[in-house]
Amino acid sequence: MTPGSGTAVRALAAQILDAVAHRGRSLKAELAAALPRLADPRDRALAEAICFAALRQRVRYDEALKRWMQKPPGRRDSELRALLWVGFAQIDALRLPAHAALSATVEAARALKRAHQAGMVNALLRRAQREGLPTAAAELAWPHWLRTKVRADWTARAEDIFVASAEAAPLWLRINRARLPASAYLERLREALPDLSAQTTPSAADAIRVDTPVAVTALPGFSTGDVSIQDGAAQLVADALAPAADARVLDACAAPGGKAAHLLERNPGLRLLALDVDARRLQRVRDTLDRVGARASLRVADAGDPSAWWEGQPFDAILLDAPCSATGIVRRQPDVLLHRRPEDITALCALQARLLDAAWTLLRPGGALLYATCSILKDENERQIDAFLARTPDARAEPLDARFGHVSGAGRQRLPGEDGMDGFFYARLIRTEAA
Ligand SMILES: C[S@@+](CC[C@H](N)C(=O)[O-])C[C@H]1O[C@@H](n2cnc3c(N)ncnc32)[C@H](O)[C@@H]1O
Known part of the structure; x- marks a missing residue:
């Protein structure tokens, strides 16, 4: 100092x-x-x-x-x-x-x-x-309207949510599977930083959880892309989408690119198009992919308006990691509780519905769309997907297993702090032949 x-x-x-x-x-x-x-x-x-x-x-x-x-x-x-x-x-x-x-x-x-x-x-x-x-009481950090919503949605678990959201999160590493398995990186990490408390986890294959604070720059192989920072819950998105090795994939809301990078580390043969409406943020996708040595097409575009950018070839798999209230990651973004307003949730729900409807038209029959958010609000998750399924005859939900958290309507919800992970919602939707 x-x-x-x-x-x-x-x-x-x-x-x-x-x-x-x-x-x-x-x-x-x-x-x-x-x-x-x-x-x-x-x-x-x-x-x-x-x-x-x-x-x-x-x-x-x-x-x-x-x-x-x-x-x-x-x-x-x-x-x-x-x-x-x-x-x-x-x-x-x-x-x-x-x-x-x-x-x-x-x-x-x-x-x-x-x-x-x-x-x-x-x-x-x-x-x-x-x-x-x-x-x-930890709940007092949440504005009254938001705390009421959390209590209504997760009555028995609300207290745990408030407490976990006030705690510091562990550091989660994602190991670049194209370079080495997580177990081999863990050995390398222990050699480089013997005092570090770190472990792999059965629920996320590429993840290492680190419980002692460490500067990213001290992680061996960070600058060359052997390892990235990404919460375990975000890493499960790749498991939930699980595209075929050479699939045409759309990452509809891609920036800053963590999940796109993970998908490509797992399957370098994917033909992935990464969209984001925000040009500056899309540049971060380019930087992320360059660092891990992955290749994709990038485009600044509104995923909700495919007529402006889609050339007509359907996708085998779509990731819709939608903009959301971020209520599942309060421990990483504590200012969320200071800045969120009730009208934000209404606007976000409308945007999510628009993005879902638009993305659906780009998916081939038999293809899978993974809807994910880092929210814990049912309006953005369970109820959003219920409403989508009700208005979309050629959509059916495919159940996800218990690794993805609690059953929540047609999807699964991990609550903040469970298994040390962020709060995250996942719903896997399959497009059937038109009804
Ligand atoms: C939750 S973040 C995505 C995180 C990203 N998938 C990752 O793993 O790094 C949501 C993103 O959606 C983008 N977004 C918001 N509205 C959009 C739209 N209409 N079309 C495309 N992207 C949009 C935001 O700019 C933001 O980068």
Whole structure:
């Protein structure tokens, strides 16, 4: 760590959190814009870890502010609130040595031109260190309307969902099967990083789960594409679609390209067309495929309007990894809970239905479409597929096995944290001869 950089890390983390929690900005975008200001990669990793921990635990940290301050920071002091979260996250979730966490955070108050509040920051952090942070029900991190929906959809499991969504996710690796099996990579990994806790899993053949934090750049063979980062639940998509080795495949919503890359690592002979409506994001598919050495056709297009791009040859298999509420990956994107609005769900459901109907017309009879989301809401999943099956006479659902989670209508739902994986929905739909 660069000398004196500790203060800059804390100040930057507070600014990022302030923008995300109080000005509606996306965590990913803020991190991407702000982190390059820190020169040392260890400083960047620390700032990022603080932001994630603070957002996951913010309800508990606000509870502390409510209990310990006569008047918790209001709108005009939103940056102070964020800085206090930064301090609490270091003492509580990250368990950093208290002296460093305290002094750097108090210094950060001065750096943020809040010298007049530095004494108060110091006192509150000392109290947190002495007494620990209070508990709070994990569900309180979810806006009321969304928590009500989750409770209605998953009554008996809702509590587990809220708790799992507040926890840090393990790191999942996807091993490039075209290069080596997961078991061989695990040996290589253990040789390179003997202190790492990592294991393969029977439910996802190419996956290794890593439970100790590690920088991606430290993973042997990452830059040459032997290994990628991808949650176990996302890796199961390739099993659920399982196209024939030389199939014509459409990946209708492909960016940033993780699932396309996985399909091609398994079957380099696939003729895969990767679409995305967002040109900048599609460039990331190109980068992803280049890194793992896979080849596909790429196109910027609206999958919901095939007349603009489809040349008339049907696909054997289609992956529709639809845009969704991301309610299954809150542990990876904790700001989802701050930014989602009820009308987003309505709009997403309409978009998903449009994409399903359009993709269906591109599938050959006998072909398979895999509908997947990283949502846990039945409106986007079970009910979306029920409605599709009801209006589509030549569609039937093919059951998936228990590896894909709980039965949910015609599909399967993995809930967040189960087997250490993200929340994910899968439905495999077969096109029959026209009714
Ligand atoms: C869940 S992400 C896909 C993740 C990707 N399959 C992967 O594994 O890396 C959904 C994607 O759908 C894209 N999208 C949204 N509307 C679309 C449309 N009408 N046509 C094609 N892509 C669309 C978004 O830009 C986004 O990249």
